[in-house]
Amino acid sequence: MSHNYYNELWLITRNDLEKLLTLDRRVQEQPDTKNREHGLNLILPTYLRYRNLVKRLIVCHDQMVQTQKRDLIKRVLDCAVGRMLDYKKRIVDLDFTDYQWPDDFMKQLKYTPDDVEITVSAAGKDVVQYRRKRIVQLMENAPETDMEEHTTETEVLTVAESEESAAKFRKRRVKEESAIKVQQSILHVPSEVLAAREARLAAEETMRKAILLIQSHERARMARITGIELERTNAYRRRVETGEIVPKMFSKATYEKAARTIQRAWWTYLRKKAQRKRMGRFEELIGMSIPSWKSDRVLAKDRENFQKKLESMPVCAEHVAKATEDHRTKLWKVKGPGLMEDITDEIREWFVIWYNETGHFDVYPAASLGGTVLVATGQTLTPQEFLAQKVKAKDAKEEPKKGGKGERKKRKRKKPWMPETKAFTLLDEANRDFIGNWSFRRDTDDTGEMIYGDLIKDKLCYELQLEMREIVDELMRLELKKLNQALKKDCKANNKHIDIPKSKGGRKKKKKGRKGKKRDLLGNATVEDIFSELVHANIIEDYPLTSLKGWVGDLSYENYEAAREFRDHRHRLGEIKQVVMENCILPLSSKEIHQIAPMVRSVCICGLPRHGKTFLVNAICSEVGALLINMTPSVLVDKYVGRKNERKLIDMISKVARELAPSVIFIDNSEKLWAKKVPAEERVNKPKRFAKYYPKFVKSIKRGDQILFLTTSSEPYKATRPFVRVHDKFIMIPLTDYNTLYMFYKDLLMRYHGVDRDIDVSCLAKMSEGIPLEFIKQAIENVLNVRRRITLRFEPLNPREIMEEVMKHEPFSKKTLSQFAKFESRTPIATKRARMLMALKAEREKQEQSKKTKK
Numbered sequence: 001m002s003h004n005y006y007n008e009l010w011l012i013t014r015n016d017l018e019k020l021l022t023l024d025r026r027v028q029e030q031p032d033t034k035n036r037e038h039g040l041n042l043i044l045p046t047y048l049r050y051r052n053l054v055k056r057l058i059v060c061h062d063q064m065v066q067t068q069k070r071d072l073i074k075r076v077l078d079c080a081v082g083r084m085l086d087y088k089k090r091i092v093d094l095d096f097t098d099y100q101w102p103d104d105f106m107k108q109l110k111y112t113p114d115d116v117e118i119t120v121s122a123a124g125k126d127v128v129q130y131r132r133k134r135i136v137q138l139m140e141n142a143p144e145t146d147m148e149e150h151t152t153e154t155e156v157l158t159v160a161e162s163e164e165s166a167a168k169f170r171k172r173r174v175k176e177e178s179a180i181k182v183q184q185s186i187l188h189v190p191s192e193v194l195a196a197r198e199a200r201l202a203a204e205e206t207m208r209k210a211i212l213l214i215q216s217h218e219r220a221r222m223a224r225i226t227g228i229e230l231e232r233t234n235a236y237r238r239r240v241e242t243g244e245i246v247p248k249m250f251s252k253a254t255y256e257k258a259a260r261t262i263q264r265a266w267w268t269y270l271r272k273k274a275q276r277k278r279m280g281r282f283e284e285l286i287g288m289s290i291p292s293w294k295s296d297r298v299l300a301k302d303r304e305n306f307q308k309k310l311e312s313m314p315v316c317a318e319h320v321a322k323a324t325e326d327h328r329t330k331l332w333k334v335k336g337p338g339l340m341e342d343i344t345d346e347i348r349e350w351f352v353i354w355y356n357e358t359g360h361f362d363v364y365p366a367a368s369l370g371g372t373v374l375v376a377t378g379q380t381l382t383p384q385e386f387l388a389q390k391v392k393a394k395d396a397k398e399e400p401k402k403g404g405k406g407e408r409k410k411r412k413r414k415k416p417w418m419p420e421t422k423a424f425t426l427l428d429e430a431n432r433d434f435i436g437n438w439s440f441r442r443d444t445d446d447t448g449e450m451i452y453g454d455l456i457k458d459k460l461c462y463e464l465q466l467e468m469r470e471i472v473d474e475l476m477r478l479e480l481k482k483l484n485q486a487l488k489k490d491c492k493a494n495n496k497h498i499d500i501p502k503s504k505g506g507r508k509k510k511k512k513g514r515k516g517k518k519r520d521l522l523g524n525a526t527v528e529d530i531f532s533e534l535v536h537a538n539i540i541e542d543y544p545l546t547s548l549k550g551w552v553g554d555l556s557y558e559n560y561e562a563a564r565e566f567r568d569h570r571h572r573l574g575e576i577k578q579v580v581m582e583n584c585i586l587p588l589s590s591k592e593i594h595q596i597a598p599m600v601r602s603v604c605i606c607g608l609p610r611h612g613k614t615f616l617v618n619a620i621c622s623e624v625g626a627l628l629i630n631m632t633p634s635v636l637v638d639k640y641v642g643r644k645n646e647r648k649l650i651d652m653i654s655k656v657a658r659e660l661a662p663s664v665i666f667i668d669n670s671e672k673l674w675a676k677k678v679p680a681e682e683r684v685n686k687p688k689r690f691a692k693y694y695p696k697f698v699k700s701i702k703r704g705d706q707i708l709f710l711t712t713s714s715e716p717y718k719a720t721r722p723f724v725r726v727h728d729k730f731i732m733i734p735l736t737d738y739n740t741l742y743m744f745y746k747d748l749l750m751r752y753h754g755v756d757r758d759i760d761v762s763c764l765a766k767m768s769e770g771i772p773l774e775f776i777k778q779a780i781e782n783v784l785n786v787r788r789r790i791t792l793r794f795e796p797l798n799p800r801e802i803m804e805e806v807m808k809h810e811p812f813s814k815k816t817l818s819q820f821a822k823f824e825s826r827t828p829i830a831t832k833r834a835r836m837l838m839a840l841k842a843e844r845e846k847q848e849q850s851k852k853t854k855k
Contacts, residue, residue, distance in 0.1 A: 003065065006059070006060055006063040006064060007064075009056060009059065009060055010060040010064070010069075010073060013053060013056045013057060013060060014076075014431075014434060016049075016053060017053060017076065017080070017427075017431060018431060020046070020049050020050065020053060021424075021427065021428060021431060023046055023049070024046060024083070024418070024424060027042055027043065027046055027416070027417060027418045028416045028417075028418055028419065028420050028424075029416065030042060030416055030417050030418075031414035031415070031416060031417075032414060032415045032416060032417050036094050036095075036836075039094050039417050040091065040094055040095060042417055042418075043087060043090055043091055043094070043417060043418060044091065044100065044102045044105050045102075045105045045108070045109065046087060046418075047084065047087040047088065047091060048102065048105055048106065048109060048111060048116055049109070050080060050083060050084035050087060051084060051116040051118060052109075052111060052115050052116050053080055053084075054077065054080050054081055054084055054118060054122070055115070055116065055117070055118050057073065057076060057077040057080055057122075058077065058118070058120055058121075058122055060073050061073045061074055061077050061122075061124055062120075062124060062125050062306075063306075063309065065309055065312055065313055065316055066316065066450060067313070067316045067317045067319075067320045068320060068451070068452055068455055068456075069438070070313075072430065072433065072434060072438065074124070074590075075426075075430045075433075075592075076427065076430045076431070076434075077122050078122065078426075078589075078590055078592040078593050078596075079423050079424075079426045079427035079430055079592075079596070080427060081122050081586050081589070081593050081597065082421075082422075082423030082426075082427075082592075082593055082596035082597045083421070083423040083424050083427055085423075085582060085586065085587070085597040085598055086418070086421050086423055086424075086597070086598060087418065088582055088598075089598040090417075090418055092829070095833075096829055096830075096832040096833035096836055097829065097833055098579050098583075098729070098731075098829070099571040099575045099579065101556060101559045101560040101563065102560075103560035104560070113555055117577070117578065118578070118581050118582075118586070119547075119548050119549045119577065119581070120548075120623070121581075121585045121586065121588075121589045121623040121624050122586055122589040122590065122593065123589040123590055123623075123624055123625065125306075125310060126310050126313050126314070127590075127625070128622075128623070128624065128625040129310065129625070130625070131624070131625030131626070131662070132545075132622075132625040134660075135542075135625070135627055135660070136542070138528070138531055138535075138660075139535050139540070139542060142531065142532035142535040142536065280757075289750075289757045289758075290746065290747070290750035290757070291750070292750060292751055292752060292753040292755075293753070319451060320451055320456070323451050323453065323456060324456050324460070327453070327456050327457055327460050328460050331457070331460050331461065331464055332464065335461075335464065336464065336468060339464065339465060339468045340468050340471065340472055343372075343465075343468060343469050343472045344472055344475075344476065346372075346376070347372055347375075347472065347473075347476045348476075350362070350372075350375055351480065351483065353383060354383050357383030357384070357387070358383050358386065358387065360484075360487060361480060361483060361484060361487070362380070362381075362383075362386070364473075364476070364477050364480050365380060367470070367473065371469060371470065371473040372469060372472075372473055372476075373466070373469060421596070422596045423596040423597070426596065437455060437458075525652075527655065527656060527659045527660070530652045530655060530656050531656055531660070533652070534629070534652065534653070534656065537639055538630070538635055539629060539630055539631065539635060539636070539639075539649075539653075540627065540628065540629055540630070540656075541628050541630045542628075543617075543618045543621050543622065543628050544618055544622075545618075545622050546615060546618040546619045546622045547619065547622065547623070548577060548580065548581065548585070548619040548620075548623055550615075550619070551573075551576065551577050551612070551615065551616070551619065552573070552740060552743065552744050552747075552773060553572060553573025553574040553575075553576060553577065553740050554572060554573070554574045554737070554739035554740045554742075554743055555572065555574035555575060555739075556569065556570075556571060556572045556574070556575065557739075559571075566841075566844070570734060571734060572734055572737050572739070572740065573733070573734060573736065573737065573740050574739075574740070576616075576731065576733060576734075579731055580605075580616055580619070580620065580731060583600050583603055583729050583731070584600075584603055584620045584708060584710065585620055585623045585624055587600055587708075588620075588624045588626060588662040588664075588706050588708055589624055589662075590706075591661070591704050591706055594703060594704050594705065594706050595703045595704045596703075599701075599703065599728075600708070600728050600729055601698050601699075601701045601707075601708070601709055601728055602698045602708070602709035602710075602711070602726060602727045602728050602729075603708065603709070603710055603711075603727065603728065603729045603730075603731060604670065604710075604711045604712070604713055604716070604727040604729070604730050604731070605617070605710070605711070605712045605713070605731045605733065606712070606713045606714075606716045606730055606731065606732050606733065606820075606823075606824075607712075607714065607732070607733030608714060608733075608735070608772070608812060608816070608820070609714050609772075610772040610774045610775060611733045611735075611772055612733060612772075612773070612774075613712040613714075613733065614668075614712070616731075617664075617666060617710060617712065620664060620708075620710065621664055624662050625662070626662040626663055626664045626708075627656070627657065627660045627661075627662070627663040627664070628663075628664050628666055629653055629656070629657060629663060629664065629665050629666065630666050630667075630668075631653070631665060631666065631667050631690065632666070632667055632668040632669070633667075633672060633673070633682075633685040633686065633687035633689070633690075634668075634685050636685075636689070636690070637684065637685050637686070646689065646690060646693065647693070649690075650690070650693045650697060653665065653697075654697065654700070657705075657707050658705055658707065661705060661706035661707060662706040662707070662708075663706065663707050663708070664707075664708050664710050665697075665707065665708070665709045665710065666710050666711070666712075667710075667711040667712075668711075668712050669712065669713065669714060669715075670711035670712065670713050670719075670723070671713045671714075671715050671716050671717075671718050671719040671723060672685075672687040672688075673687050673688055673690070673691040673694075673719075673723070674688075674691055674719040674720050674722050674723035674726075675687070675688075675718050675719055675720070676718065676719075676720055691722075694709070694726055695722070695725070695726050697709070698726055709726075709727075711727070716730075716820075716823050717819040717820060717822060717823040724826070724827065724828070730824075730827045730829075732824050735769070735770045736768070736769060736770060736771060736772065736773060737769060738765050738766060738769060740773075741764070741765035741768050741769065741771075741773075741776075742761055742762065742765040744765075744773055744776065745761045745764050745765055745768075745776075746761050748776075748777060748780055749761065749780065749797075752784055752789065752792070753792075754789060754792025754793055754797075755784075755792065755797050756796050756797065759797065759799065760799050761799075763799060763803075764799050764802060764803060764806075767803055767806075767807075768806055770811065770812070771806060771809050771811075772809075775806070775809050776806055779802065779805040779806045779808070779809075780802060780805075782805055783797075783801050783802050783805050784797070
């Protein structure tokens with residue numbers, strides 16, 4: 001699509017944003033009435049509007065090329081995501097569940113599930129590619145380190161501390177190093193290499209002979225067939241010539257009739273074939289049938305155009321940066337000295353006004369608070385306000401204090417359903433910035449070549465003023481100090497007392513004593529050195545590029561009615577995608593979002609084996625281009641042994657994760673770290689070794705760090721209470737359902753050309769409920785092997801063949817499923833929801849009983 005399309009989409013989205021801000025202000029004015037249903041009915045529609053807005057803003061940001069406009073869209077997008085997550089948190093606090101089914105509001109707003117489904121991160125494709133490329137380059141360029149030396153050092157520290165064992169170990173290592181340094185001769189070829197080479201040549205010779213044998217036999221067969229056919233033809237000709245066979249003669253009319261019959265049959269066949277082809281094409285267009293192959297020419301062209309946009313984005317950014325640097329040099333040279341004089345005159349005028357009104361000078365604002373920027377913006381007291389405040393304080397001191405029962409209590413203002421947060425304030429500022437700087441611009445052709453010099457100049461003037469004011473403030477503080485000294489000296493000579501206001505700077509940080517000092521175990525190690533060490537220890541790992549769009553799962557279409565009728569209902573695989581996006585991907589997309597969005601420090605993805613936990617972990621990392629740090633106990637076996645080394649590893653991870661953010665700290669099978677009893681086969685891994693460090697590490701994650709503590713668990717019911725406390729969110733992956741299985745079977749089977757398009761998939765989906773998708777995929781691949789695909793043309797696929805292979809899956813025991821459900825009901829949010837439902841049920845029964853008594 002053209003640049004104009006996305007420009008128009010941005011303008012339409014911006015108009016919708018303005019309407020949404022007005023609606024959000026109305027929601028903020030509504031006081032909290034403690035009526036849960038009323039609050040949800042007020043908040044849910046606005047939340048859906050924000051989701052639709054964020055989805056369109058992501059498209060605009062990814063497709064926009066002009067750097068200055070793109071930066072503005074990015075500001076709006078980050079703030080909109082933060083506000084959307086604020087609404088989500090408020091809804092979860094009211095409903096005590098991460099899953100909502102607002103079908104009634106979806107109908108009112110005329111939204112489909114696709115209109116509010118966010119499947120791409122808000123980081124931007126170019127940013128994600130840059131992050132991914134940076135991590136790959138760091139991993140490739142990591143210098144090789146002697147990990148044996150590190151492990152032996154830890155063994156010496158923990159096991160053999162005596163001098164004799166250390167000396168033996170040192171001698172042994174010297175011998176090994178000397179043996180490794182012996183250079184082998186270039187001409188010497190090992191016997192293993194020669195044997196492998198001879199075996200390869202023998203295999204190639206055998207294959208060549210086999211091919212020649214097959215070719216000779218095939219040619220002989222074809223020659224025999226040709227010879228038999230020629231012999232038969234010659235025999236028939238001889239018999240006709242000798243008169244043994246008299247050919248039957250037909251009239252011309254008979255030949256014409258036969259030709260017409262053949263033509264009629266052939267034309268009927270062609271017509272039916274064309275009709276079947278036309279109907280098949282029509283069914284493909286309306287989605288009734290799925291073809292085995294689709295041309296991706298249009299999609300490939302779209303990807304190519306998008307890649308060209310991504311390549312042109314840094315070029316446009318360089319042009320803007322160069323123009324900015326040129327403007328900066330010119331402004332600093334031309335306007336810098338004059339601006340310093342103007343600021344100096346302004347501050348001296350402020351000194352004079354205060355001296356004339358009060359007889360002394362005001363306190364100079366602290367540099368940490370902004371210096372004289374506060375004076376210029378009117379955020380400090382004027383002389384009149386200072387004198388009035390002084391008189392008021394004096395009168396209050398002289399009057400007797402009023403007290404007792406007659407004193408009125410201050411009315412507490414009711415909290416709104418949705419308070420104004422930092423995200424809303426910044427979103428409103430970004431909208432006003434667009435109105436002030438962009439609404440009057442009429443150019444719609446966003447080719448990336450245009451540069452708006454007035455915006456660059458305004459921004460640089462603001463930066464220049466701040467920089468010059470900071471320099472002038474340092475000089476004027478000295479001047480004010482001398483003026484105050486002279487004023488005190490004059491007052492002392494005239495026997496006058498003067499009260500000069502005291503400085504109210506920022507709070508001084510308390511100095512930590514020796515106990516409060518944290519020992520630095522890393523020393524002067526750089527991030528690159530730590531990164532390379534973790535790479536060679538296999539703690540920092542690469543991951544396959546995975547898109548969240550590849551998650552297979554359908555939504556729960558009946559849960560809205562189930563909730564209204566107070567029936568039990570559960571989420572399905574389709575809802576997992578949005579929960580992962582809102583809790584894991586969107587907060588990590590950018591530093592700005594992480595600073596203003598509700599904090600989610602740690603998430604645990606729980607699910608039965610082969611239910612897609614690893615897929616979700618890879619998708620989270622891929623969508624934001626995160627650094628994956630694997631702290632699974634099996635990876636840390638015999639590494640960083642000893643308490644000192646364990647703390648050092650945690651410090652290393654903390655430093656690398658913050659410097660190379662966004663980062664994901666990943667632990668597989670995390671229930672083993674907090675298990676009641678470690679199984680005998682797992683004791684070698686020592687899973688509980690680092691468990692004591694993780695709660696403190698999770699608490700140390702602050703806003704803007706872009707770190708997520710992500711774990712997976714297949715048996716969470718085996719863990720103790722600290723396992724629940726260390727995680728903020730639990731994402732429970734449900735068993736496969738009919739809708740999801742129907743989609744999965746249909747999509748998977750239709751990829752094979754010979755499979756009937758009308759094969760009965762419904763019975764397969766119904767019979768396969770609860771079986772993992774990965775197992776079903778493997779079963780279909782086993783059934784439709786090469787030999788079976790060859791016979792599909794004359795022996796159609798029977799669903800029974802697939803069912804027999806799928807039924808080889810060993811079902812999960814009822815005990816395992818009940819333990820899983822029991823753990824889910826023990827999570828904090830599930831416990832709160834159970835209490836809420838019990839209260840609602842009691843209230844409903846009370847109302848029904850009162851109705852019966854009235855009758």
